Amino acid sequence: MALRFLVRWSVALAAIVLIVSGVAVAQTPRRGGVLRVGNLGEPPALDAHWTTASITETLTNHIYEGLYSLDATNRPIPMLAESHSVSRDGLTYTFKLRQAVKFHNGKEMTAEDVVPSLARWGKQSIYGKALFAQVADWRAVDRYTVEMRLKEKSAIVLISLAVPNNFGAIYPREIVEKFPPEVKVTEYVGTGPFKLVEWKPDQYIRMVRFDDYKPRNEKPNGYGGGKTPWLDEIRWIPVPEVATRVAQVETGELEFADDLNLDAYDRLKRTPNVHTIISRPYYWLVAVFNKKDGLMTNAKLRQAWQAAIDIEPIMKNVAGGHAEFYRMDSSLTPVEIAAWHTKLAGLPWNEHNREKARRLLKEAGYKSEPVRFMTTQEYKWMYDFALLTKQQLEDAGFTIDLQVVDWATLVKRRNNPKEYDVFTTGMGAFYDPTHHIYLTATWPGWTTDEDILKLQAELARETDPKKRMVLWEQQTRQFYEKVPVIRYGDLFGLRAMRTSVKGFNERTERIRFYNVWLDK
Amino acid sequence: MTAYLLRRALALVPVLVVVVTVTFLLIHLIPGDPVSVMLGPDATPAQIQATRQALGLDRPLHEQLLKFYGRILRGDLGQSYFLDRPVTQALLERAEPTLVLTCSALFVAIVIGVPSGIVAAAAPGSLWDRTLMLAALLGVCVPGFWLSLNFIYLFAVRLGWLPAAGYASILADPLAALRYMVLPAVSLGFSQSALIARISRSCMLEALAQDYVRTARAKGLPDATVTWVHAFRNALVPVVTVIGITTAILIGGAVVTEIVFNIPGLGRLIISAVLRRDYPVVQGVILLTATVYVLINLVVDILYVFIDPRIRYE
Numbered sequence: 100m101a102l103r104f105l106v107r108w109s110v111a112l113a114a115i116v117l118i119v120s121g122v123a124v125a126q127t128p129r130r131g132g133v134l135r136v137g138n139l140g141e142p143p144a145l146d147a148h149w150t151t152a153s154i155t156e157t158l159t160n161h162i163y164e165g166l167y168s169l170d171a172t173n174r175p176i177p178m179l180a181e182s183h184s185v186s187r188d189g190l191t192y193t194f195k196l197r198q199a200v201k202f203h204n205g206k207e208m209t210a211e212d213v214v215p216s217l218a219r220w221g222k223q224s225i226y227g228k229a230l231f232a233q234v235a236d237w238r239a240v241d242r243y244t245v246e247m248r249l250k251e252k253s254a255i256v257l258i259s260l261a262v263p264n265n266f267g268a269i270y271p272r273e274i275v276e277k278f279p280p281e282v283k284v285t286e287y288v289g290t291g292p293f294k295l296v297e298w299k300p301d302q303y304i305r306m307v308r309f310d311d312y313k314p315r316n317e318k319p320n321g322y323g324g325g326k327t328p329w330l331d332e333i334r335w336i337p338v339p340e341v342a343t344r345v346a347q348v349e350t351g352e353l354e355f356a357d358d359l360n361l362d363a364y365d366r367l368k369r370t371p372n373v374h375t376i377i378s379r380p381y382y383w384l385v386a387v388f389n390k391k392d393g394l395m396t397n398a399k400l401r402q403a404w405q406a407a408i409d410i411e412p413i414m415k416n417v418a419g420g421h422a423e424f425y426r427m428d429s430s431l432t433p434v435e436i437a438a439w440h441t442k443l444a445g446l447p448w449n450e451h452n453r454e455k456a457r458r459l460l461k462e463a464g465y466k467s468e469p470v471r472f473m474t475t476q477e478y479k480w481m482y483d484f485a486l487l488t489k490q491q492l493e494d495a496g497f498t499i500d501l502q503v504v505d506w507a508t509l510v511k512r513r514n515n516p517k518e519y520d521v522f523t524t525g526m527g528a529f530y531d532p533t534h535h536i537y538l539t540a541t542w543p544g545w546t547t548d549e550d551i552l553k554l555q556a557e558l559a560r561e562t563d564p565k566k567r568m569v570l571w572e573q574q575t576r577q578f579y580e581k582v583p584v585i586r587y588g589d590l591f592g593l594r595a596m597r598t599s600v601k602g603f604n605e606r607t608e609r610i611r612f613y614n615v616w617l618d619k
Numbered sequence: 620m621t622a623y624l625l626r627r628a629l630a631l632v633p634v635l636v637v638v639v640t641v642t643f644l645l646i647h648l649i650p651g652d653p654v655s656v657m658l659g660p661d662a663t664p665a666q667i668q669a670t671r672q673a674l675g676l677d678r679p680l681h682e683q684l685l686k687f688y689g690r691i692l693r694g695d696l697g698q699s700y701f702l703d704r705p706v707t708q709a710l711l712e713r714a715e716p717t718l719v720l721t722c723s724a725l726f727v728a729i730v731i732g733v734p735s736g737i738v739a740a741a742a743p744g745s746l747w748d749r750t751l752m753l754a755a756l757l758g759v760c761v762p763g764f765w766l767s768l769n770f771i772y773l774f775a776v777r778l779g780w781l782p783a784a785g786y787a788s789i790l791a792d793p794l795a796a797l798r799y800m801v802l803p804a805v806s807l808g809f810s811q812s813a814l815i816a817r818i819s820r821s822c823m824l825e826a827l828a829q830d831y832v833r834t835a836r837a838k839g840l841p842d843a844t845v846t847w848v849h850a851f852r853n854a855l856v857p858v859v860t861v862i863g864i865t866t867a868i869l870i871g872g873a874v875v876t877e878i879v880f881n882i883p884g885l886g887r888l889i890i891s892a893v894l895r896r897d898y899p900v901v902q903g904v905i906l907l908t909a910t911v912y913v914l915i916n917l918v919v920d921i922l923y924v925f926i927d928p929r930i931r932y933e
Contacts, residue, residue: 141891143657143701150658223666281669285703300702300709301883301891302786338784338881339891346771346783477894507651507896514655514664541663 128329128602132617136610137338137353141300146284147268148220148227153527156264157609158335160322161306162203163268163289166194166213167261168323171606173436173530175261176323178315179208179269179290181243189252189562196243201311202271203294210239215275217260220267223280227267229533230259233559254562258531263322263609292328292613304335319614322607329602329616348373348595354617355600357610359593360479361419372598376605377423380433381592382525384417384484386472386585387537387544392516394470399463401582402447406459407495409451413487414588417480426589431575432529433589435608438564439532441572446579448586456495469500473513473522477506480590481523513543525590528608532558532571537584546583627920631913638909639691639902643684646893646901652676653700653896674700687902696906697899701892706903709888716786717884720807720876721869723800727808728815728865733858735812736819741846743824751816758813763872767806767879774802784881803880807872811865818861822854829853855926863919867912 138157144150147159168178177183181195200208214237221231231237233255236248247256260267271288278284287295292314293306308328317324336353338344345363348356349370359367367375386404388395395401411427418424429448432439470492474485482503489499502519504512512518522543529535536542538555546552554574561567578586594610596603602615654670671677675686690697696706735755739748775783781802787795826832827850835845874886881887885904892900923930 141701143895225663228663281666281673283703299712299883301713301887336881339887340879340881342768343771343784343879343881346776347785349776350779350783352782352785505651505894507653507656507894508649509651510655511651514667 126601128327128614128616129618130329130616131331132329132619133332133334134330134355134600134612134615134617135334135336135353136612137336137344137347137356139358140337140339142304144283145287145295145298145304146278147266148223148280149265149283151225151265153264153609156266157611158304158306159268159289160263160266160291160609160611161293161333161613162287162291162295163266163270164291165260165267165269166196166217167257169261169263169321169530170323171321172438173321173528174438175257176320178261178323179213180260183257190249192247192249192256193240194245194247196245197315198243200290200313202290203288203309204271205311206271208269208271208290209242210245211242212272212275213245213269214239215272216269217267219270219275219278219280224265224267225536226259226262226265226534229559230255252560252562254567255531255533255559258534262530262534264527292326293333301337303337306333306335307331319604321604322611326613328613330612333612345595348597351597353597355594355596355603355610355612357594359595361421361424361593363595364419364421364424364593367593367595374596374598374600376594376596376603378592378594378608379426379589379606380435380528380608381590382480382527383428383433383589384414384480384523384587385526385537386485386488386521386523386587387513388582388584389516389520389544390547390583391545393520394468395520397463397465398581399459400465401585403456403459403463403465403495404492404497405447405579405582405585406450406452407456407497408449408488408491408585408587410449410587413484413491414590416487417483417590424591424593426591428589429575429579429586431535431578431586432532435606436528436530439568439571441575443572443575446576448579453495460496465496467496467498469498471500471502471518471520473502473504473509473519475504475506475509475523478525481525484587485523516545532567532574538574538578544584548581548583550577551581551583624917624921627917631910634913635906635909639687639906640684642902642905643687643898644680646896646898647680647683651896653898656895657700691906696903699892699897699900701895701897702900706899709900710885710903710907713883713885713888715788715790715884716882717870717873717877717886719789719796719800720803720873720882720884721866723804724807724811724869724873724876725862725866727804728811728869729862731809732812732815733819735816736821736858737823737846737851739816739820740823740827741842748820752820755813755816758809758811758816761810763806763810764875764879766810767803767876770802770806771879784879786880786882786884799880799882803876803882807869807876810872811869815858815861815865819854819858822857823850826850826854852926856923856930859919859922859926863915866915870908870911 138154142154142158143152144155145159147163164178166178166180167175170176179197181197183192183194185192196210202208218237220227233249233251233253234247235250238246240246269290274284274286274288292309292312294309296307297305308331312328314325314327319325341360344356345359347353364375367373388401390396414425429446430441434440472485474481476482485501489501492499509522513522533555537544538546538551540547554570558567558570561570599617599619600615601618654667658666658670699706699709702709735751739751742748771783774781782799785799787799789796832845832850835849874890877884877886878890889901889904
């Protein structure tokens with residue numbers, strides 16, 4: 100009796116030990132392996148300062164680093180900086196750099212590299228230019244200290260240095276001197292956990308582990324914290340045909356496929372060894388008005404459009420009928436960017452009130468002139484929401500002239516106020532209120548409303564976060580009154596990965612493969 | 620014969636001049652410019668202007684065209700805006716996959732098409748004839764794109780016999796190259812085999828109706844000899860013409876196949892170049908393709924001389 104008891108308990112114990120150790124083994128990262136990632140296409144450049152293209156952002160954040168990065172709540176945390184201090188008057192920022200950080204060519208990163216890198220970034224990048232417009236002086240104090248003196252108090256210093264898109268990557272001084280800001284860099288040396296070894300256009304881009312990379316001591320935190328390159332190699336493979344990308348992750352020819360069509364969701368969910376990921380945020384859909392010239396300079400017409408549309412059925416349709424892939428929200432910043440998400444009631448968003456729309460059209464003096472609405476089929480979701488909008492607006496009394504062009508044409512034409520009245524696009528993540536490009540006078544659409552611009556300028560100067568939030572809520576209310584663009588809902592994206600891929604952070608906007616390992 | 624060849628070679632020149640000029644004008648006149656695409660949608664007008672100047676895109680059109688002619692005469696097709704390398708290098712890097720794909724697809728098309736046509740002609744109206752011609756009809760009607768995707772789904776995803784997409788160089792790894800080439804070559808070749816099958820059948824029927832065939836049969840020659848040794852060669856001239864046309868079509872059809880199967884050839888290159896407005900690359904690919912078309916026509920004309928001894932050129 101006692102023996103049987105003993106045997107049973109020993110077996111149970113042994114089973115528990117095996118299970119736990121099996122789990123532990125599965126969760127222990129291991130070095131090695133080649134990760135093959137399928138993405139949309141070729142990056143126009145691998146110079147982080149040079150372009151806002153999202154594929155460039157993803158790739159360059161593996162080979163370069165900036166002074167700051169974003170944590171899991173999308174707030175700035177130090178990366179190449181060790182710490183910073185701000186003078187009492189708020190005008191001088193002193194950054195201490197981490198020491199013994201190596202570039203891929205073996206050279207140590209020092210202030211001598213940081214100052215010219217960020218100066219170049221300040222001339223070419225949209226975030227760099229916005230920050231450096233407020234900078235009076237930028238210099239090295241000693242080998243590991245740099246100092247930024249501002250013309251006036253600024254709220255955007257750290258966040259600008261932390262934003263991952265078009266970011267302040269630190270290059271070696273020699274490379275900065277070789278490539279002026281308008282010319283893209285074609286030698287790729289950074290401090291990141293991976294280094295570029297081969298780029299065969301239309302075939303692959305190969306990055307291998309940088310063996311001398313020194314991760315920060317902290318745990319991984321959003322885009323930042325400790326970044327450990329477990330993989331031997333990341334191979335980025337451009338697969339322009341989305342059906343092929345899906346097929347290749349199903350067969351295992353790719354370990355990861357990004358930017359997939361939502362139609363593939365059901366099929367991928369059923370595929371063994373494949374894990375689907377809903378990427379949030381992805382894009383929030385907007386229709387941008389030409390406020391410089393033409394019909395849409397009339398505010399009442401814009402308000403009529405805003406009043407007429409019924410957003411939920413549009414979002415549902417664009418999301419292929421899947422509720423998981425869209426979210427209705429009036430906040431100008433998505434939920435994931437916690438610091439600036441607003442929950443305001445009583446906004447004229449999604450009123451779907453045809454009577455109000457018709458009334459506004461009458462007040463606007465609208466005589467059924469065709470509204471030139473530009474969209475593209477290259478992003479299916481843009482085309483879909485344009486078509487549905489056209490339908491809804493025509494029911495409310497608008498006459499819409501839908502013009503379908505390719506993306507390159509759309510990007511060119513939207514710079515010319517004579518060529519369109521409205522165009523479709525998606526907004527990605529803006530990590531700070533001052534980064535919302537559709538609230539500026541220079542971005543296509545040309546928002547020149549004085550009240551909006553005044554509030555944006557105040558937001559750039561006010562450093563108290565609570566006061567900034569009050570201003571931002573004010574700006575949000577103003578946005579819905581002046582209607583510079585129409586905000587639809589949030590659309591999410593689809594990614595897929597083999598179950599052998601471990602450690603992937605599913606909560607960031609764009610993909611990162613440091614801290615990822617292969618369990619094979 | 621030599622004089623004929625020389626004349627044909629010289630005739631190439633005006634054709635190519637027209638092709639180059641028209642391409643240049645067309646692509647520069649469509650809206651959209653490479654700089655906006657390269658710098659990203661948020662670039663300021665000042666940045667765009669600076670980069671356009673750096674690339675020479677702000678010069679007047681006729682000046683750019685003349686510069687282009689000058690460079691071509693020196694064998695320089697210019698620099699790709701996107702790929703940071705000379706166009707000639709980009710073309711050379713992409714030529715092998717397209718060449719391998721086109722030749723494999725042509726091989727498949729001929730191997731399926733010619734025997735089908737001949738077998739069908741040998742027994743007109745029979746079940747064989749009707750089945751083969753039905754298959755040929757399907758080949759003409761079914762879109763290559765659809766066929767490719769279904770092949771991927773069946774043979775790669777469901778059965779796992781072959782890879783879904785990709786490319787390996789024949790020089791580096793012939794076995795892998797073969798595995799990657801099967802689905803693309805068969806889906807591209809099948810679509811083209813239809814025309815070859817139907818033409819082969821018509822030509823064979825015509826040849827088999829000739830008097831000499833009746834004589835051959837009367838002499839007691841076996842059917843196979845009559846068909847393959849006597850009638851076939853006489854039917855060949857139009858078939859060779861169609862094969863020549865097919866090769867030309869394949870170069871174009873290869874574009875869709877290359878995109879679906881992710882083959883890094885000239886077809887994919889030109890599509891991405893057009894979408895990105897990478898003018899020098901577009902011009903380079905079109906110039907290359909036009910030259911190849913004209914040369915294929917020349918080769919076909921020469922082949923006639925060997926097939927049909929009655930044909931002579933002066």
